[in-house]
Amino acid sequence: MTTPVTSPIQSHLASTYVRLRNDATTELLPVDETFWERISSGKLGSFHHEYLVTMHSFKADWPMWEMHPNGDEVVCLLSGSVAFVIDEGGTYKNVPLDKPGDYVLVPKGAWHTAKANVETAMLFITAGEGTEHRPV
Numbered sequence: 540m541t542t543p544v545t546s547p548i549q550s551h552l553a554s555t556y557v558r559l560r561n562d563a564t565t566e567l568l569p570v571d572e573t574f575w576e577r578i579s580s581g582k583l584g585s586f587h588h589e590y591l592v593t594m595h596s597f598k599a600d601w602p603m604w605e606m607h608p609n610g611d612e613v614v615c616l617l618s619g620s621v622a623f624v625i626d627e628g629g630t631y632k633n634v635p636l637d638k639p640g641d642y643v644l645v646p647k648g649a650w651h652t653a654k655a656n657v658e659t660a661m662l663f664i665t666a667g668e669g670t671e672h673r674p675v
Contacts, residue, residue, distance in 0.1 A: 552594035610666020619659030
């Protein structure tokens with residue numbers, strides 16, 4: 540059940556993600572070890588015409604590609620450095636993100652992954668409905 544936001548709420552994206560609903564409201568989604576299983580199984584809804592705002596930290600290449608068939612994704616570097624790789628129909632475009640605030644707009648339906656060798660934190664605004672994964 541969603542509680543309407545009637546006053547400012549402070550949280551952290553490492554522990555609470557944000558659903559941007561299609562009616563311009565938000566929902567806070569606490570993150571625990573079951574979060575990704577719950578979202579993948581549909582227990583958190585379909586995310587139809589909605590976005591998920593998350594933050595992830597990593598220090599190695601992603602072990603998978605991902606693709607969002609129902610909308611574009613905004614990926615913003617918060618710290619570190621990463622080579623963001625987008626598969627453009629078999630041609631791979633490397634997008635270097637080196638300074639905090641650098642971002643890439645990933646087109647709807649484009650497979651993408653990230654390569655990093657330093658501790659990196661990124662902000663993701665994802666049209667998550669129907670997201671697919673494949674091994675690198």
